[in-house]
Amino acid sequence: MSVKSAVRVLQIFELLSNHPDGLTVKEIARGLSLPQSSTFNLVVTLFEEGYLQQDPLKRYKLGAKLIQIGTAAMDSMDISSQGVPYLKQLMDGVQETVFMAMLSDDQLVYIAKIDNNRSIRTTAQPGSRKPLYCTGLGKAFLAFLPEKERSRLLDRIQFVRFTRNTITDREQLEGQLTYFTELGYAIDDEENEEGLFCLAAPVFGADGVIKAAISTAGPKDRMLKRKAVIAKQLLHTAEKITESIGGHAKPPEQREDV
Template sequence: MSVKSAQRVVQVFECLTIHTEGLSIKEISETLDFPQSSTSNLIKTLAAEGYLRQDTQKKYKLGPKLIGIGTAAMESLDVSAVGKPYLKTLMEEVQETVFMALMAEEELVYVAKIDNNRSIRTTAQPGNKKPIYCTGLGKAFLSFMPEESKNKLLDSTQLLPITSHTITSREQLEHELAESRKRGYAIDNEENEEGLFCLAAPVYGGDRQMQAAISVAGPKERMTARKDQIAKVLLLTSKKISASLGYLAR
């Protein structure tokens, strides 16, 4: 059973996480549909304890005491451990192999793989590193990371052909990444392994930064026949993992 006062504290924090410019007591009350008198008492109590702060415009923002709590929470989260139950459910729904990868020192590293009983043979395994420009997971990072970081990575990357389908033109790759951003997920169309088709989506953390990417991979013919259905489940899964890591969509 939820405790109303605790629930309201959480709602205030979530509200101010979205409204980073700050809100007055009246604005918080109206946004959350709380009575103004009880909102005033709640906000002033949280501010007195250091969980909120008031700026010169009398707007309330998240306070410094939350920094230590947030840091401790981030340190206690293991992205792959948090994601694995969701990846297992994803595999069961789409009946294809699913992966999770992280970026480590500008390299793509696989941290999880959940096979399906009809999985395609692939060289991708947990602990392995793969090129960032020609894998679905890598292209998801390139598509959704900050522009400056993407340009830095591509400036230092040779677009070598891995298969006959690998994109080796910077201009063509940039176009592909722009398309990925529009649809919300990246595609690897036999660019790293012949016959393998992959859809990959970003996972965000509580700091609103991309923490990982997840993907569904399988034989091209089987994947393309169900592409829209797989993409829908993939994106829903990425949102669930992101929420579990503290990400709040604006």
């Protein structure tokens, strides 16, 4: 069921996208056949939040905040479309479920999942969100992000225990992240879901900053038996996806400068 106010906001964006010189509130209301009073309230709210801008003639145009959102969406689609063929190859090679995820605010959002015919049940699905501190993909971001961004995210974490293995101590987590940086990939040892063991590696953009992470996940016993082989294929795939989007890994000593 659609929400009327949300639909109207989207209609305003679409209308203004066709009028780069901007429209007044009256023109927006007339163009969408909406009451001027309610249109005014929506437009002012969008303006105050940075989604619209206003010129000296009180005409409203699309705002800078939408550029950030659009850029993030383009990055997501580009990385996903570029990465999926490599993820399929990885799944064929390791015979385990493969994921790709991106950072969304202070959480992880899954953008791709390639199932194997012996996939285990998991709550992770494309579009779903999970915490950073207790997932392999999330810890890959925390391990390979620039130092300032990592600290900002760690400051915002509210540790919740999901399993008996969930790390709920910041100092312990930071020690683990240092190890993962040296290792080249992150590990989730049944920390978010019982029985699920995960290895995750970073995908870097053209600026040398992590843009996405990929992982392989499966039952712990099965994953541990082939951990070295899986890790090698995972890192190779992450490198291939990085190359495909024109990216490169920035040396750790330079990451705090970003």
